[in-house]
Amino acid sequence: MGRTTAKRELAQLGPILNTKRRRVDVASDSASESPVAEIQQLTPSRSLSHPPSFPEQELASAISNATGATNDASNIPVESNDIHVCKPEACDRPIAFADKRAQIADALPFNRNHEGCFYTSKNILKGMVIDGAASPRATITDSVIVTTVGGGRELDAASGQMLRTKDQDQGCRKYGRVMDAFEKRLPVSVVIGSKNPSYPVKPPRSFCFMGFFLVTYVWAEKTVAVDGSLVSEYMARLEKIDPHAKSWWMPAGHDTEPVPVGEFQCDGNSCDSCGKYSKTVYTEGWTCLSMSCPEHFGFERPLNPDGLVYNEAFLLERHDNRDILPLPPVIPTLPVANETSCGTESEFKKGIVCPQCGLCSRRVYWWGWACENESAGCGFTHMVPFTNYPLSSVKDECTVMNTRRQLEHIDASIEHRTTSSGGYSIEMYGFPNSEGLVGGAVAVFRATPETCGMPNGPDELYLNMQNEDLRLRRNPARAKGSRREELTSHFAFNYGAFYKFGVFVNSVGFKDAPAPILAGLAQLDWAQSLGITHLIVDRPLGKSMSLKSKKFNELLALGYFEESTISYHDDGEKELGPTVATLSLGSPAVMRFRPKRKTQLGQEGRSKRGDKPSVISFVLRHGDIVIMHGTDIQRDYEHAVTPCGKLRFALTARFVRPESIESHEERQRAVENGQVPEGIASMAYKGYEEAAADALHTPVEQQALHNLPHD
Ligand SMILES: O=C(O)CCC(=O)C(=O)O
Numbered sequence: 272m273g274r275t276t277a278k279r280e281l282a283q284l285g286p287i288l289n290t291k292r293r294r295v296d297v298a299s300d301s302a303s304e305s306p307v308a309e310i311q312q313l314t315p316s317r318s319l320s321h322p323p324s325f326p327e328q329e330l331a332s333a334i335s336n337a338t339g340a341t342n343d344a345s346n347i348p349v350e351s352n353d354i355h356v357c358k359p360e361a362c363d364r365p366i367a368f369a370d371k372r373a374q375i376a377d378a379l380p381f382n383r384n385h386e387g388c389f390y391t392s393k394n395i396l397k398g399m400v401i402d403g404a405a406s407p408r409a410t411i412t413d414s415v416i417v418t419t420v421g422g423g424r425e426l427d428a429a430s431g432q433m434l435r436t437k438d439q440d441q442g443c444r445k446y447g448r449v450m451d452a453f454e455k456r457l458p459v460s461v462v463i464g465s466k467n468p469s470y471p472v473k474p475p476r477s478f479c480f481m482g483f484f485l486v487t488y489v490w491a492e493k494t495v496a497v498d499g500s501l502v503s504e505y506m507a508r509l510e511k512i513d514p515h516a517k518s519w520w521m522p523a524g525h526d527t528e529p530v531p532v533g534e535f536q537c538d539g540n541s542c543d544s545c546g547k548y549s550k551t552v553y554t555e556g557w558t559c560l561s562m563s564c565p566e567h568f569g570f571e572r573p574l575n576p577d578g579l580v581y582n583e584a585f586l587l588e589r590h591d592n593r594d595i596l597p598l599p600p601v602i603p604t605l606p607v608a609n610e611t612s613c614g615t616e617s618e619f620k621k622g623i624v625c626p627q628c629g630l631c632s633r634r635v636y637w638w639g640w641a642c643e644n645e646s647a648g649c650g651f652t653h654m655v656p657f658t659n660y661p662l663s664s665v666k667d668e669c670t671v672m673n674t675r676r677q678l679e680h681i682d683a684s685i686e687h688r689t690t691s692s693g694g695y696s697i698e699m700y701g702f703p704n705s706e707g708l709v710g711g712a713v714a715v716f717r718a719t720p721e722t723c724g725m726p727n728g729p730d731e732l733y734l735n736m737q738n739e740d741l742r743l744r745r746n747p748a749r750a751k752g753s754r755r756e757e758l759t760s761h762f763a764f765n766y767g768a769f770y771k772f773g774v775f776v777n778s779v780g781f782k783d784a785p786a787p788i789l790a791g792l793a794q795l796d797w798a799q800s801l802g803i804t805h806l807i808v809d810r811p812l813g814k815s816m817s818l819k820s821k822k823f824n825e826l827l828a829l830g831y832f833e834e835s836t837i838s839y840h841d842d843g844e845k846e847l848g849p850t851v852a853t854l855s856l857g858s859p860a861v862m863r864f865r866p867k868r869k870t871q872l873g874q875e876g877r878s879k880r881g882d883k884p885s886v887i888s889f890v891l892r893h894g895d896i897v898i899m900h901g902t903d904i905q906r907d908y909e910h911a912v913t914p915c916g917k918l919r920f921a922l923t924a925r926f927v928r929p930e931s932i933e934s935h936e937e938r939q940r941a942v943e944n945g946q947v948p949e950g951i952a953s954m955a956y957k958g959y960e961e962a963a964a965d966a967l968h969t970p971v972e973q974q975a976l977h978n979l980p981h982d
Pocket residue numbers: 827829837842853855910912920921923
């Protein structure tokens with residue numbers, strides 16, 4: 272392509288270069304750079320036969336549930352297309368794209384951040400997501416991106432936008448990262464979001480991979496702040512590294528012949544005042560582009576900085592990047608099992624780029640991956656067979672965990688003591704409520720090798736659950752259906768009465784539950800009958816500590832891969848009875864409780880965001896049972912669980928009060944679904960004979976039992 276073609280390219284982009292725009296988005300500026308956030312005695316491999324036998328309709332509806340999108344092929348969910356209506360169609364399609372930011376973060380190794388612009392790993396800039404308008408002069412051409420470095424903006428209450436109100440801090444971390452990438456010539460993976468007003472074409476999807484770029488220049492320019500004052504901010508010029516890679520973001524018919532290196536050269540000058548060299552970036556003439564210089568942006572004649580236009584040579588200049596080729600692969604190969612993997616390692620929770628259509632797709636299902644491109648009906652699936660994770664490996668994980676003592680602590684506000692019953696030693700914790708009474712109690716039943724080995728006990732359950740299709744899947748936890756949608760870190764499925772909480776989880780009645788679920792339920796019911804009368808401490812009890820308990824009619828099964836967690840939440844839905852019991856199976860985990868932001872409890876040591884430090888944390892091991900009792904504990908506290916191993920299940924049983932369900936039909940269904948099928952007596956966990964003996968209560972417990980509140 273010669274000079275004329277290059278000129279034509281600039282002409283096509285003319286309106287974009289000259290448009291004066293106000294910032295309309297916050298994404299590129301708002302968030303942290305942080306990336307979101309371990310044996311083997313091989314036993315016969317278990318393979319869940321889901322995709323082959325998964326009924327197509329169910330798969331489709333499951334996918335649509337995961338994404339919250341419709342099945343209408345013409346309705347590709349690109350948000351913010353309204354700002355691009357008058358633009359031409361793209362000349363090609365990106366090799367990887369997504370409808371949701373989390374799909375990009377899960378699937379593309381250089382763009383793992385779920386929000387914000389920069390993805391850095393070990394302080395090295397790896398990727399950028401350019402979404403939203405951050406500068407009046409942000410520009411995208413065939414091979415060049417001019418964008419703000421971002422950072423240091425403030426939320427404008429009136430407009431709800433992140434705006435620059437003062438000069439960008441010269442020590443700004445983002446500036447440091449970009450300068451580092453510039454100086455070391457690091458390839459940066461760039462993804463463009465549909466909210467970027469500089470998009471030269473109609474965005475094909477909400478997020479599209481553009482390619483690897485090199486930071487070729489970084490400078491400071493002035494721009495007009497909302498109050499009319501001038502503020503300085505850092506800008507970066509990025510250049511496509513491989514000149515032969517197709518620029519799909521150009522209009523159809525675009526000449527893709529690259530501008531040769533050396534054909535355009537952007538000149539510059541050294542500053543008389545500071546001595547630093549700056550390029551002639553604007554058609555309006557040279558100025559010093561160093562923010563620290565007194566002459567910074569001192570053009571010969573007064574100018575409206577927002578009206579400045581980038582110099583043609585500045586945009587058309589090309590660098591010889593052959594030393595950086597070949598570029599790292601951006602599309603990861605599909606995950607496959609190896610000799611030491613069991614299939615639940617963190618690498619198997621990452622997303623894939625669908626080899627059929629290019630959509631970045633998250634691991635939604637326990638059994639594997641299904642392309643999330645439901646609007647195009649792609650239908651691609653991929654599995655990595657599981658290998659049974661043996662209890663000996665779980666034991667090794669516990670040994671490692673035992674060396675990390677700091678994981679356990681108890682605040683002075685929590686009353687605690689130990690008792691024993693039914694073959695378990697039981698740790699008892701009394702939690703004060705905001706009225707100063709004991710509003711709730713937590714009992715941790717510590718399993719022994721003997722209790723774990725009981726018929727239908729934890730050992731049997733853990734192994735059986737690994738060979739069973741529990742229908743576990745990750746569900747949208749935030750902003751369902753939108754480009755900001757996030758899935759839960761863990762996998763879930765509900766059995767028995769439907770349990771309505773923040774995350775929609777699919778559910779079937781107990782009559783359709785696999786045997787291990789019913790065995791787990793029996794064990795939790797047994798623990799409840801044993802444990803609840805031990806939930807007594809010698810402080811005055813709040814009303815929510817009534818010892819009325821009901822047989823559980825609901826069970827939520829959670830599955831955790833390596834690095835899966837459940838973040839802080841409560842189990843305080845108004846439909847629930849006061850007792851919630853969880854059986855831990857497999858890898859160990861740390862459970863934490865902290866007072867909620869809105870209570871008066873635990874004010875000391877609050878974070879800037881108002882989060883309170885945890886008041887108690889303890890380790891849960893295979894076979895342990897946690898019983899939370901008393902509705903105030905759910906009202907005033909929240910809990911989180913962080914597993915530390917490769918495979919953990921948690922079976923949590925509750926009582927959904929049918930009388931709290933308004934709709935007659937739903938109430939009926941809850942009663943039916945919560946009914947445990949007859950004939951499961953063989954599965955009932957009997958525990959130890961001594962369990963039944965109420966006489967085991969200590970004198971303190973007996974006195975407290977006497978003083979219980981009655982409602
Ligand atoms: O994984 C666990 O032990 C906790 C599960 C939990 O908190 C819940 O299901 O609400």
